Amino acid sequence: MNRRDLLQLLLLSAVWGASFILIEITGRSFPPVWVAFLRLSFGAAFLWTVLWMRKRMLPPRRLIVTLLLVAFFNNAAPFCLFALGERTVPSGIAAVLNATTPIWTLLLTLAVQGTRTGRYTIAGVLLGFAGVVTVVLSHGRDAHAAVTRGQFFLGVAFIAIASLGYAIATVIAKARLKGLDPIGLATTQLSLAWLMILPVALFGTHPTAIQPSSVAASVLLGLAGSGLAYLLYYDLLSRISSTHVTAVTYLLPIWGLFWGYVAHEPILWTVYIGVAIVIAGLVLMNKSSAAAPALPRTAVPAEDSVACDAG
Template sequence: MVDVEEPGARWVPGFVLLSAIWGSSFVLIKVAVDAGVEPVWVALWRCLFGALALWAVWLASGAARPSIPRDPRTWGHAAVVAALHNAAPFTLFAYGETHISSVLAGVWNATTPLATLLFVLFLLPSEHPTPRRLAGLLAGFAGVLVVLGVWRGVEGGVLAGSLACLAATTCYGAGFTYTRRFFSGRSDSASALIILQLTFATLELLLVAPLLGGGAPGWPGLLPAACLVLLGAVGTGMAFLLNMRVIRAAGSTIASTVTYVTPLWSTVLGALLLSEPLGWNTVAGGALVIAGVLFARSGTRRGEVAAVR
């Protein structure tokens, strides 16, 4: 993928739209799980509809369509990335939202760059933990404690849901590090790699969903079904393509900051559409998490931490 900034601010509309799409995904997940859709099935439908949307775009591209990789090693790396970037975290976020609000899940998503930095700093030999980065990570961790409100105790359900979301962002962090080292640098088209990734994620979830999701899924109702289609086709499939355009127009450094904007959308939409409560510690802790990320990343090289979903 080419990382070249275009002059002006032509990337801004796409950036705002992308943040709104990804911010609204937490509301869509909440509607689905509240309707009784098992978390693993939420993840499966998300990947399936996302993959179908990208395959449709690929087929409509005609002669301009990129070739799908056939190298077995690329397929192997795609399977690992699919598990770390899609299958596992999508399931964990959906499970988390069976216990916590979409507002809180959106805030936890903002810890993704912190998790990514942890893996980048300690698993990539070329990167070294500097005092600035460690201080930023500590500030982000303090923000996590504030969001949880540890001084007043944490209910079992809230703790379980929050830990699931944090495990999801940890998967994102591991997935980004693996992607950077083994997957994104390949000569294949970025869009073709994403298609392969979501296809493998769908296949992986097809294997485990009947076991973890209690057999075949039932009809959740028209609204939850529509939310799942939107979550997959738009919030996953088309959003990946839009994210590529933003990266190419503004550079991956600017594109990665979409992670800081999505909690604003998830908070507003969760409060307005689902009447979810918003505590002061959620706002203050989320701000501290973002401040820690910004401080830790201020010394990173261009494009070091990209936006992942």
């Protein structure tokens, strides 16, 4: 991996890692469904432009049922759940919780394929979950006055379910959507999810007092987090192996905490220990099997053709 690839990998992880704080800022003015709706709107518009300029192909219509399932589990539901969860959970903690996605994906894949589990896999899964529990429990005991412990743990549950949704989408896509144009698939995912969210946004709760910072964050979240990041990811995969791109998995929680720190979110020292444990678990999981789905809600290898968003 040369210097250009390394810099692009760092840029990709920084962009995806920023998604968590952008969700939180957007949610200051918009209801959770609207956070998802705006993200999908800007992201889909960006990808449709790229699709048209590069003359890329959309997936065949015969795959519509599978595409709808992937759009729901990978975009529509998680985007709403992350926005809902981050009402009471700091963005840095949400980034760490998102790191459970590759763990869930691996467990689901092993269950579907019925393969035996190696010792590295078991150790990696246990370490990963132990790290997440360390982060959640330590922060839950020190929840700030504006949020009760019950509200905090409810938010954690929403984000955990969203991460499981990313894993379900990845497993479905790996089984049913191989060999498709990645940009066409990503465009279809966001567009179908947008259609799912549209009626809920129109007939549900509407935003009232809108802050300019929330509008700017929603634009960045869609254009960068669900648009530019896809292009960076697939451009990287065209030059380096998917094994090297899995480094994004390890960097996302770190970037999530960094952007949270920049936004002056309270971060306990135990959170850093938890993140180190999570990363160690992910390393062991990737060591156990080259087929292990290493990337979170963010992406899977190009040959599997699906991109799973971060946060």
